[in-house]
Amino acid sequence: MRKTGRVWTIVMIAGALTFMVLFLLLPLITVFAQAFAAGLPGYLAALADPNAVSAIRLTLIVAGFALAVNVVFGLGASWCIARFRFPGRTMLLTMLDLPFSVSPVVGGLMLVLLYGRQGWFGPWLEAHHVKIIFALPGMIIATVFVTLPFVARELIPLMEEQGAEEEEAAILLGASGLQMFLRITLPKLRWGLLYGVLLSNARAMGEFGAVSVVSGNILGLTDTMSLDVKALYDDYNIVASFTVASLLAMLALVTLVAKVVLERQFQAESREARA
Amino acid sequence: MPANVSIRDVSRSFGAFRALDRVSLEIPAGELVALLGPSGSGKTTLLRIIAGLDSADSGQVLINGADTMQRPPRDRGVGFVFQHYALFRHMTVAENIAFGLRVRPRSSRPDKADIKRRVAALLELVQLGPLAGRYPSQLSGGQRQRVALARALAVEPRLLLLDEPFGALDTKVRRELGQWLRELHHGVAVTSVLVTHDQEEALELADRIVLMSHGKVEQIGTPTEIYAQPATPFVLEFLGEANRIACRLIGARLEAVDALGHSLGHVEGRLAPAGEVALFVRPHDLALVPHPAGAAVIRHIKVTGAFAKIDAMLGAKPITAMLPFHRLSDSGLSVGMRVDPLVEHGTVFGASAADGKARPLRVSHLAPCAAS
Numbered sequence: 001m002r003k004t005g006r007v008w009t010i011v012m013i014a015g016a017l018t019f020m021v022l023f024l025l026l027p028l029i030t031v032f033a034q035a036f037a038a039g040l041p042g043y044l045a046a047l048a049d050p051n052a053v054s055a056i057r058l059t060l061i062v063a064g065f066a067l068a069v070n071v072v073f074g075l076g077a078s079w080c081i082a083r084f085r086f087p088g089r090t091m092l093l094t095m096l097d098l099p100f101s102v103s104p105v106v107g108g109l110m111l112v113l114l115y116g117r118q119g120w121f122g123p124w125l126e127a128h129h130v131k132i133i134f135a136l137p138g139m140i141i142a143t144v145f146v147t148l149p150f151v152a153r154e155l156i157p158l159m160e161e162q163g164a165e166e167e168e169a170a171i172l173l174g175a176s177g178l179q180m181f182l183r184i185t186l187p188k189l190r191w192g193l194l195y196g197v198l199l200s201n202a203r204a205m206g207e208f209g210a211v212s213v214v215s216g217n218i219l220g221l222t223d224t225m226s227l228d229v230k231a232l233y234d235d236y237n238i239v240a241s242f243t244v245a246s247l248l249a250m251l252a253l254v255t256l257v258a259k260v261v262l263e264r265q266f267q268a269e270s271r272e273a274r275a
Numbered sequence: 276m277p278a279n280v281s282i283r284d285v286s287r288s289f290g291a292f293r294a295l296d297r298v299s300l301e302i303p304a305g306e307l308v309a310l311l312g313p314s315g316s317g318k319t320t321l322l323r324i325i326a327g328l329d330s331a332d333s334g335q336v337l338i339n340g341a342d343t344m345q346r347p348p349r350d351r352g353v354g355f356v357f358q359h360y361a362l363f364r365h366m367t368v369a370e371n372i373a374f375g376l377r378v379r380p381r382s383s384r385p386d387k388a389d390i391k392r393r394v395a396a397l398l399e400l401v402q403l404g405p406l407a408g409r410y411p412s413q414l415s416g417g418q419r420q421r422v423a424l425a426r427a428l429a430v431e432p433r434l435l436l437l438d439e440p441f442g443a444l445d446t447k448v449r450r451e452l453g454q455w456l457r458e459l460h461h462g463v464a465v466t467s468v469l470v471t472h473d474q475e476e477a478l479e480l481a482d483r484i485v486l487m488s489h490g491k492v493e494q495i496g497t498p499t500e501i502y503a504q505p506a507t508p509f510v511l512e513f514l515g516e517a518n519r520i521a522c523r524l525i526g527a528r529l530e531a532v533d534a535l536g537h538s539l540g541h542v543e544g545r546l547a548p549a550g551e552v553a554l555f556v557r558p559h560d561l562a563l564v565p566h567p568a569g570a571a572v573i574r575h576i577k578v579t580g581a582f583a584k585i586d587a588m589l590g591a592k593p594i595t596a597m598l599p600f601h602r603l604s605d606s607g608l609s610v611g612m613r614v615d616p617l618v619e620h621g622t623v624f625g626a627s628a629a630d631g632k633a634r635p636l637r638v639s640h641l642a643p644c645a646a647s
Contacts, residue, residue: 165361168328172348172355173375173430183378187365 031249034242046243051219055228055244061136062211062224063204066143070200071193074151081152082159093156099148107145108213111138134216139224142210147200154196155189162188191266198262202255206248277466278339278352278433279304280325285334287320287490294320296490297334302483307460307467309481311474313513317490318470322436325468326353338434351434354427354465358439360419362411368422369394369407375430397425400459417448424456428463435460435467441476453480474514478502486510508624511555518561518594522554522623529554529623537570537589540618552623558597560620563587563606569613576603576610589616 036043046052080086081093099107113119115132125132132138166188170180186193208226215222217231225244232241280302287295295317302308310318323329325336327348336343343351363371376390385393398404401421411419420440427435440456441449457480460467471477477484478498486493486501486509494506505511512519522539523530529539529552539554563571563585571589578584583603585596594616598606608614 165357165359166363169355169357169361169426170363170374170378172326172328172353173378173426174349175374175378176349179378183374184363 028249031242031245034238035246037242038239042239043243043246046240047247049240051223052228052240052244054221055223055225056247058136058139058222059205059224059226062139062143063201065140066147066204067197067201069140069144070147070151071197073148074155074196075189075193077152078155078159082156083164096149096152099146104142104146104207104209105213108142108210111142111145111210111214115141133214134218134222136222138214139211139222142214143204143207146207146210147203150200150203151193151196154192154199158189158192191262195259195262195266198255198258202252205251276339276433277305277464279466280434280468281335281337281340282321282325283335283337285321285324285331285336287317287324287329287331293490295324295331298487298490298492300485300492300495302466302468304466305464306482307457307469307480308483308485309477310468310470310485310487311472311477311481311513312487312493313472315489316487318472318487319438321487322438322468322470325434326355326436327351328355352430352432354430354432354435356420356423356427356435356437356440358442360411360423362419362422362426364411367408367410368403368414369398371411371422372397372425372429374426393429397429400428401425415448416444417452420444420452424459428465432465435465437467437469439470439472441473442471449476456480478514486513488513505622508553508555511622515557516595517555517557520554520556520589520592520594522552524550524552524623529618537616539616540621554618554621554623556594556618556621558584558595560618561594561596562598562617562619563596563608563614564617565607565612566615567613569615571614571616573608573610573612573614576608578603587614587616 035046038045077092077096081089112133115121115125115138117126117133119133130137132141166184167180170184171177175183205224206226207224208230211224212227212230215224215227217223217227219231223231225248229241229245229248232244235241280300282298282300282302285295285298286293298317298321300321310321312318320329324331325338325343327343327346330344338351338353363374366374372394373390376385376393379385394407395404398407401424403418403421403425406414406418411422414422424440437456441452444452453476456467456469469477469481478501481498483495484498484501485495488509494501494510496504501510502514505514508519511517520539523536529541530536559582563573571587571594573585573587574593575586576583577586578600581600582597583600585598585608587594587596596616
C-alpha cells in the first residue's frame with residue numbers, strides 16, 4: 001500500500017515537472033535563445049532600432065497612464081464599496097469584473113464602436129479634431145479597460161478586513177480628511193496597493209488584444225512592445241521580434257519576483273494584525 | 276475643564292431597527308459614567324453619537340451647553356478608546372501617542388521637543404516607557420489598550436469615551452486595568468463615559484450607571500441605588516442572577532403559587548400589591564433549611580470556588596441558592612433532601628395601592644415557616 005503510494009507520488013511530481021519544463025521553461029529559454037541568435041551585437045542592434053525604441057517608449061507611456069487611472073479609480077471604488085452600503089453597490093462590484101470576463105478583443109471593439117469614425121461619438125469627435133481610435137488616447141483607454149479590476153479587487157477585501165476604526169481614531173484625534181488618508185489609510189493599504197499596481201502593470205505592458213484593435217498598428221507611432229513583437233515576427237524578422245519579446249519576458253520574471261516578495265510582506269503583516 | 280454632556284430626546288434607527296428611542300440623559304462634569312446594557316441595547320450607538328462618529332436622526336447632544344450636531348468630531352474635544360484598540364499598526368507606540376499632537380495645524384502644534392516631552396510623560400503615566408519603540412503587534416492586549424488610552428489623553432480631551440475598553444481582555448487584566456482607569460480618571464480633569472455589558476465592571480468602576488435596554492434608558496443611579504433599588508425586573512435580573520418565583524399576596528403574606536400555598540415571607544410596608552406577583556430573590560439571599568416536610572427538594576450541589584451552589588425544585592419550579600463554601604458542611608444539606616426555602620431578602624414589583632406606580636417592594640427576613 002505504502003509503496004504504491006510512494007510510486008504514485010513520484011509519478012505525479014515527475015508529470016508536473018515535465019509539464020512545467022515543456023510548457024513554461026522551454027518556451028522561456030527559446031525566447032532568449034532566439035533573441036541572442038545573432039549574438040549580443042545583433043540583440044543590441046535590434047534594441048536600438050527606432051521602431052523598437054518607440055514601441056518601448058509608447059508601452060511605458062500607456063502603462064504609466066493606465067496605472068495612474070487605476071490607482072485613483074481603485075482607491076475610490078474600493079473606498080466606496082468597502083465602507084458604504086448604497087443602492088447599486090452589488091451592481092458596481094459585478095461591473096468591476098466585466099473586464100475579466102469579456103475578451104479583450106471585444107473590449108477593444110466596443111471602443112471602436114463608440115469612438116471610431118463610424119461610432120456613436122465618432123462624428124462629434126471628428127468635428128472637434130479629437131482622435132481617440134488609432135491614436136494614443138484609445139490605447140490608454142483600452143489598457144485601462146483591461147486592467148481596471150486589479151487594484152480595486154486587491155483593495156476591497158483588504159479594506160473590509162481592516163475596518164474603519166483606525167480612520168475614526170485619526171479623525172477623533174483631530175486629523176483632517178487629507179491627513180487621515182495620507183497618514184493612516186494609504187500606509188495601511190500600501191502592500192495591497194503595490195500588489196495591485198504590480199499586477200495591472202504586468203497586464204498593461206503585456207496587453208495585446210484590446211490595444212491591437214484600437215491602435216491600427218502604425219509602426220513607430222502606435223506600436224506597443226506586444227504589437228511590435230507580432231509585427232516583426234510576421235515580417236520574418238525573428239531576432240528583432242524575440243529581442244523585444246525577451247524584454248517582456250524579463251518584465252514577467254521581475255514581476256514574479258516582486259510578487260513573491262510582496263506576498264511575503266503582506267502575509268507577515270496580516271499575521272501580525274491577527275496576533 | 277471636564278465637560279458636562281446633555282443628551283436630549285436622541286433617536287437613531289438603522290433600517291427598521293430602533294437603536295435609540297428618545298433617550299435623554301445628563302452626564303455631570305468630572306464623573307465616570309457607565310452605559311450598561313446587553314448587546315443591542317443602543318449603548319455603543321449612543322457613545323458614537325456623542326463622539327460624532329454617528330449622527331442622531333432627531334434630538335440634541337450638548338457638550339458644555341453647546342449643540343454639537345453641526346460640529347465635526349475633530350472639534351468636539353473628545354477622546355475615544357475603541358474595544359479593539361484601533362492603534363495605528365504602522366506606527367510605533369510613541370508615534371501612536373504623538374499622532375493627535377502632530378496633526379494639529381501649525382499655529383497650535385507644539386514644537387518637536389514639547390511633543391517628545393509630552394509623549395514621554397504619557398508613556399510614564401501608562402507605565403509603558405520601555406516599550407516606546409515597539410509596534411502594536413508586539414504588545415499584549417492590556418498594553419495595547421493602555422497605549423490607546425495614552426493616545427486619547429494626549430490631546431487633553433474634556434470628555435473621554437470608552438467603548439467596551441476591556442471587552443477583549445482576560446478577567447485578571449480586565450480587573451487591574453479597570454481599577455487603574457478609575458484612578459486615572461480621578462487624577463485627570465476629565466468626564467468619562469464607559470460602555471460595558473459587564474455589570475460587575477460597571478458597579479465597581481462607575482460613579483453613576485445608566486442602564487439601557489432596547490434603545491431606552493431603564494434606570495439611572497449610583498451603583499448602590501441601582502443595586503439596592505432596581506426600578507424594573509429587567510434591571511434586577513441584569514445586575515445579577517435572581518430566582519423568579521410566582522407568588523400570591525394574601526394580606527402581607529407571600530405564598531409561592533406552585534408549591535401549594537407554602538409561605539415564603541412577609542412584605543414590608545403597608546402598601547402591599549394584591550394578587551399574583553413575581554418575587555425576585557438572589558441566590559445568596561435564599562437560605563434552604565432542612566425540614567422533613569419541606570416544600571423543596573435539593574437536586575444538585577455544585578462548588579464554584581468561594582460559594583456552593585444548590586439547585587432545588589420548589590414544586591415544578593427550579594430555584595438556586597448559594598452559600599459560602601465553608602458553611603456547606605455545617606448546613607447539613609445533601610442531594611435529595613427536603614428543605615424549606617427561606618427568603619432573607621427579596622424584591623416584588625407590583626402596583627402599590629396608593630398611586631398605582633410600579634415599584635420594588637421589600638420582602639423581609641422570615642423565620643422558617645412551619646409546615647402548614
